[in-house]
Amino acid sequence: MSQQQGIVTSGHKNILSEQDLALFDRWWRAANYLSVGQIYLLSNPLLREPLKLEHTKPRLLGHWGTTPGINFIWLHLNRLIKKSDQDILFIAGPGHGAPGVVASTWLEGTYSEYFPDITQDETGICRLFKQFSFPGGIPSHAAATTPGSIHEGGELGYSLSHAYGAAFDNPDLIVACVIGDGEAETGPLATSWHSNKFLDPVRDGAVLPILHLNGYKIANPTVLARIPHDELEALLRGYGHVPIFVEGDDPVLVHQAMAAAMDEAFRLIRSIQNEARSGGMAGAMPVWPVIVMKTPKGWTGPKTVDGLRTEGYWRSHQVPVSDLAKGDHLAILERWMRSYRPEELFDEAGRPHSDILALAPAGRKRMSASAHANGGLLRRPLRLPDFSQYGLDVSAPGQLVGESTRVLAVWLRDVMKANLDQANFRVLSPDENNSNRLNAVLDATNRAWEATRYDYDDHLAPDGRVMEILSEHTCQGWLEGYLLTGRHGLFSCYEAFVHIVDSMVNQHAKWLKTSKDVPWRQPISSLNYLITSHVWRQDHNGFSHQDPGFLDHVANKKGEISRIYLPPDANTLLCTADACLRARDTLNVIVAGKQPELQWLDMESAIAHCSKGLGIWDWASNDKGEIPDAVVACAGDVPTLEALAAVKLLREHIPDVKLRFVNVVDLMKLQLPEQHPHGLPDDIFDALFTTDRPVIFAFHGYPSLVHRLIYKRSNAVNFHVHGYQDEGTTTTPFDMTVLNELDRFHLVMNIVRRVPRLAVHAAYVQDAVSDKLVAHKRYIHMYGEDMPEIRDWTWS
Numbered sequence: 001m002s003q004q005q006g007i008v009t010s011g012h013k014n015i016l017s018e019q020d021l022a023l024f025d026r027w028w029r030a031a032n033y034l035s036v037g038q039i040y041l042l043s044n045p046l047l048r049e050p051l052k053l054e055h056t057k058p059r060l061l062g063h064w065g066t067t068p069g070i071n072f073i074w075l076h077l078n079r080l081i082k083k084s085d086q087d088i089l090f091i092a093g094p095g096h097g098a099p100g101v102v103a104s105t106w107l108e109g110t111y112s113e114y115f116p117d118i119t120q121d122e123t124g125i126c127r128l129f130k131q132f133s134f135p136g137g138i139p140s141h142a143a144a145t146t147p148g149s150i151h152e153g154g155e156l157g158y159s160l161s162h163a164y165g166a167a168f169d170n171p172d173l174i175v176a177c178v179i180g181d182g183e184a185e186t187g188p189l190a191t192s193w194h195s196n197k198f199l200d201p202v203r204d205g206a207v208l209p210i211l212h213l214n215g216y217k218i219a220n221p222t223v224l225a226r227i228p229h230d231e232l233e234a235l236l237r238g239y240g241h242v243p244i245f246v247e248g249d250d251p252v253l254v255h256q257a258m259a260a261a262m263d264e265a266f267r268l269i270r271s272i273q274n275e276a277r278s279g280g281m282a283g284a285m286p287v288w289p290v291i292v293m294k295t296p297k298g299w300t301g302p303k304t305v306d307g308l309r310t311e312g313y314w315r316s317h318q319v320p321v322s323d324l325a326k327g328d329h330l331a332i333l334e335r336w337m338r339s340y341r342p343e344e345l346f347d348e349a350g351r352p353h354s355d356i357l358a359l360a361p362a363g364r365k366r367m368s369a370s371a372h373a374n375g376g377l378l379r380r381p382l383r384l385p386d387f388s389q390y391g392l393d394v395s396a397p398g399q400l401v402g403e404s405t406r407v408l409a410v411w412l413r414d415v416m417k418a419n420l421d422q423a424n425f426r427v428l429s430p431d432e433n434n435s436n437r438l439n440a441v442l443d444a445t446n447r448a449w450e451a452t453r454y455d456y457d458d459h460l461a462p463d464g465r466v467m468e469i470l471s472e473h474t475c476q477g478w479l480e481g482y483l484l485t486g487r488h489g490l491f492s493c494y495e496a497f498v499h500i501v502d503s504m505v506n507q508h509a510k511w512l513k514t515s516k517d518v519p520w521r522q523p524i525s526s527l528n529y530l531i532t533s534h535v536w537r538q539d540h541n542g543f544s545h546q547d548p549g550f551l552d553h554v555a556n557k558k559g560e561i562s563r564i565y566l567p568p569d570a571n572t573l574l575c576t577a578d579a580c581l582r583a584r585d586t587l588n589v590i591v592a593g594k595q596p597e598l599q600w601l602d603m604e605s606a607i608a609h610c611s612k613g614l615g616i617w618d619w620a621s622n623d624k625g626e627i628p629d630a631v632v633a634c635a636g637d638v639p640t641l642e643a644l645a646a647v648k649l650l651r652e653h654i655p656d657v658k659l660r661f662v663n664v665v666d667l668m669k670l671q672l673p674e675q676h677p678h679g680l681p682d683d684i685f686d687a688l689f690t691t692d693r694p695v696i697f698a699f700h701g702y703p704s705l706v707h708r709l710i711y712k713r714s715n716a717v718n719f720h721v722h723g724y725q726d727e728g729t730t731t732t733p734f735d736m737t738v739l740n741e742l743d744r745f746h747l748v749m750n751i752v753r754r755v756p757r758l759a760v761h762a763a764y765v766q767d768a769v770s771d772k773l774v775a776h777k778r779y780i781h782m783y784g785e786d787m788p789e790i791r792d793w794t795w796s
Contacts, residue, residue, distance in 0.1 A: 015259035024075060024255050026345060027107070027359045030352055031071035032300055033340040034103035037125070038132035039064060039319060040333060045125040046342050046350055051334040056324050061133035062140045063096035065317040066180055068299040069212045070100035074367070076258045077176050080266055081361045087173050089166055089485075090367040091151045093159030093189075094180030094212060096140045096318075099132065101149065105368035107352060108360040110147045113369075114520050122350025144515040148368035150375070150484035152507045157186035158477045163207045164195035165481020166372060169423040173205035173372060174269065181213045181222035188473035193239040195474065197451040200462040201276035201286050203423065206269045209241070209290045214297035216314035225294070232292070241290040242268060249296050249312075258293065265289040285450050302336050305329070376522020376584075378486030382425060383418040387411050387578040391571040391603040397619055398598045398644065398795025404637070405492075405532050405594040407570040408577055409440035412490070415581070416444040416465060424487040428467040428475040436492045436532045437594045441466055472500040480508055483525050488581065492530040495591065496538065496547040505587065509557040512585050516560065523584035526563075530577075531591045534700070535724055536638035536742075539733050546728035546736070548701035551667070554589050555705060559676035563588045564667040566700055568640040569599045571606035572665055579610070591700060593637045595733075598794065600640065613666030613678060616688065620644055620661035620795075622651070628660040629755045631689050632747070635664040636700025639723075642737055643698040644795055646747035653768065654761050659751075662688055670709040682714065691715050694754035698742055699723035720750055734786040738776060745769040 016024065037045055039062035044055040070092055081088055092101050105111040106128055111118055118124045118131075131137030138145050141153030151162050163177035183189050199207065213225040224232060229245075236243040244264055246257045268289040275281050298316025303309075306327070310320050324330045346352055364371055371377045390411040392402045412427065419425045427433065427441050434442075446464030453460050467478060472493060479489045508527060515521040531550060538545035554562050563586050567573040573592045580588040600617075601609060609615055618624065634643035640663060647659055664670065671679040680688075689695050691714050699706050703721035710716050727739040737743035752758045752765045779787045 014256050015263060016256055021252055021255055023355055023359060025251065026353070027075050027356050028068075028071055028251070029340040030345040030356055031075070031100065031103045031107060032068050033337060033342050033345065034106065034125070034128070035067045035071065035099035036064065036337055037129045038062065038099045038102065040337075041129045043126060045129050046122055046346055047334070047337060051330060051337070053324060053330060056330070056333075057134070060319045060322055060324070062099055063318050064099070064301060064320055065214060065216070065297040066094035066097045066212065067100040068301070069214060069293065069295055070094065070097045070178060071104060072254070072258065072295070072299075073176070073178055073210055073212070073293065074100065074104040075359065076262050077367065078360055079259065080262045081365055081367070084266060085365070086266070087365065087370065087372070088367055089150070089173060089175045089370050089372045090148055091159050091163050091166075091175060091177045092142045092149070092153055093151070093156070093178050093183050095153055095156050095183065097153060097178075097180075098139065098141050098143070098146060101142050101146055102128070102132070102138070105147045107356065108366045108368045109357070110366055110368035114147050120351050122346075125350055144511050144518055144521060148366075148370055148373045150373050150481065152511045154510075155503060155507050156180070156183040157188035157473070158192075158480070158504060158507075159183065160189055160192035160207070160209060161195060161474050161477025162481035162484070163209070164192070164199060165478040165483075166485045167199060167205035167207050168426065168478070168482055169203065169487060170205040170372065170485065171203055175205065175207045176210060177207060178210045178212055181211065181215070181224050182217040184211060184224050185222065188471070188477065191469075191471045191474050192477065194469065195478070196240050196288055197285070198448045198467060198469070199288075199450060200448065201273050201281070203463050206273065206288065208265055208269065211236075211290060211292045213292060213294040214299075215312065216297050216317060218317050219314045236290055236292070240285065240287055242287055243290050243292050245292045245294070247294040249299065254295060261291050265291055283453070285452070300339070302332055305332060372485045374520065374522055375484045375486035375524045379522070379525060380422060380424060380486075382415065382488050382581055383422075384578060384581060385411065385414045385418060387574040388603050388607065390414075391574055391606065392599050394569075394571065394599045394602045397600045397617075400599045401596045402570050402599050403437055403594060403596050404567070404570040404573045404592050405530070406437040406440070408530075408573050408592070409438040411574055411577070412438065413440040413444045416441055420445070420465075426465050426467055426479070426482060426487070426489045427492070428479050428489060429492045430472050430475050430497070431468050431470045432492060432494060432533070433466055433468055435594075436530070438492060472497060473504065476501040476504045479527065480504070483527060486524065488525040490528045490530060490581070492532060494545065495531045495534040495550060496545045498529065498531055498550045499547065499553070502550070502553050505553065505557075509561050509587055512561050512587070513558050516585065526580060526583040526586040526588050528580045528588045529590065531589060532594045534591055534593055535728070536636075536700070536736055537593050537595045537733060538728075539731050539736050542730035543728040546724075548591075548724050551589065551591070551701040552705050554587055555667070555709070557587060559668065559671065559679075561585070561587055562668065562676075563678070565590045565665055566635045566637075566667060567592055567610070567665055568634075568637050568663060569597070569601060569606070571599070571601050571603050572610055575606050575610035576665065591636060597637055598641060609663070610665050613669040614662060614664040614680075614688070617661045617663055620647055621659060623658040623660045626658055628690065628693055629658045629757065630751050631660045631662055631693055631695040632698075632751070633662040633664060633689070633695055634698040635667055635706075636698075638737065639698035639700055639742060642742055642744045642747060645744035645793055646698075646751070648795065649744055650748050650751060650765075653748075653765050654758060657755075657758065667709070670706065672712055685713055686715065689713070689715055693718065694751070695719045696747055696751050696754065697721040698747060720754060722747060722750070732780045732784070732786045734776070734790045735780055738773065745772050
């Protein structure tokens, strides 16, 4: 489809009749009145008596500025739904726009269905008002408690990527995404405009971005509202959109313009889909519509307060009239609320008049009742091949070398194949799918790509199910939207750079936690991370790529949400991946290396080990029937290698040393059961780690995390954790462990130091180990690789 000039709907013929306009005005006034009431009122909800200070809230919280625009857009989307019988999912991008979304869902009746005590009458209105931004109530942004929402509006930047995630594999859905002009200044939102290069008009739904320009953020103008019209149009056309402009402050004219804009946007969407689905696009990239709505901030609110400009200015961003005990502020609020003429909108019982209610669609066609906004209703379990058939044939520990993520990729390929007909599984990565050794999935599907393709391109196709864009934010947003609308996915990422989405992880974790307390929210598929290219094998990229701190971030989340897995080899990786893809309502983090490494467990042993989450490796232990001198524990693939090498080395020097070897796959097993549902009871923990023996723990991440997880355990004082100490550079793989004292030699020295009866050996062991470390440094500086005894080490 060829590029088009922007469309200005103000010049179009009138779409709405006089009767339509009158009804639209009534609905919009009702929604605006209900929105203002949520911010200000505790009682006297319909102003049956003169407004008094005691009718208002002691703390005025909420955001008015964006709300009338959201109400306006919701109304016009309802018109489109009723006219076309189209399924539309609404995403409110502007921060803290909940007064409008909640008001609209209440007018549609859905709110009262989900929350029966918030009835559609005066009593219900009073409860609706009180609960807003009030202790024990609801937040000031759309949240898991908001019917029709999949988007946590507490942080800006992610609405458009969520919208596209919801549209992927939803061919009959249009996602209307309202983007605030403050939000439009964020990096994640700016990148999200490129999502249209990944949207297949044949198999996916459509996204209708609605850029709402009201001119101001908290106290500053917004960039897109201040650039020239031609520049804004060129920007949006450059993003691959046909902009449709709606502008003004006269409600009658803007209603007409918006009706025309919605009709034109829907016509363009249908035209693109019909042409693509009939095979007529011949590889051309669609040019989708975007509506640009420019209306005053705080539209219909007070023009001035205390002689200062309010409507159409930043002062209307939050609470336009504050400190109601001051001067005429209470009178200003009353005049403002009465300007909506509530006596014309609600009957004696406080129920909205029937002509207003009739503007809402019916049943699931209501945006507030969309099944897509409660994705657990639509979720179908993945068909998962038997992972045990994909493992490596490990006949003896530490002899076979394999690439764990490459093994996983073969299973993921068949997961993809098994679910292609259901179109409910995607693999996402910021340009790292092949780098992370997941190449095999491309045997089942291509990379999604709608933009220009050349005959020498590698695995690019419109219907591809591998999503790659060099933006961690966008991958995360796409996957969240996909999961929240009932599907499944896996996000693979370099360990150091998954931190980019830390804040998004916060928001999603909070959504999951809140949704567990909302009875009508159904569980969704878990958000699964494969963290690879990790700290211990980023020796070639250097210090910039070395950071395992994402584990700390996820461990901070509630125990009911967070899961962290550190499989030491390919077979345990398969076990954990299968469990994660079956899970619901959690954040699952799997850390696994992609480089060739020794393999430890056969499949049956791996299944048994992963089912416990941690356990003694008896083939690496020699304390059976005796009290160990020390426990050597580990979590992570490289720490496991170094811990086993330390055990072997120490036995060579001190044959009678008694060591117990414990490997941890499920990190949260270290916590108590009351801290985490996976936590081990004290008696089992003490049986494994003893109550008084030194525990030398080789850990993948920062040592403080293990100490934080086990601080309540009886033997916590005897845990000595080796892990990442923020030391790194471009060096050899083994030298990375040496720099951070995670290597076998430092582990041996620590064991000898902590076991009193080994004191007689300490000087000789320390001397031998120090010599090895000196030889190591000399060798790598001379040859640029690790010593053969390190490179070629095996367990025997």
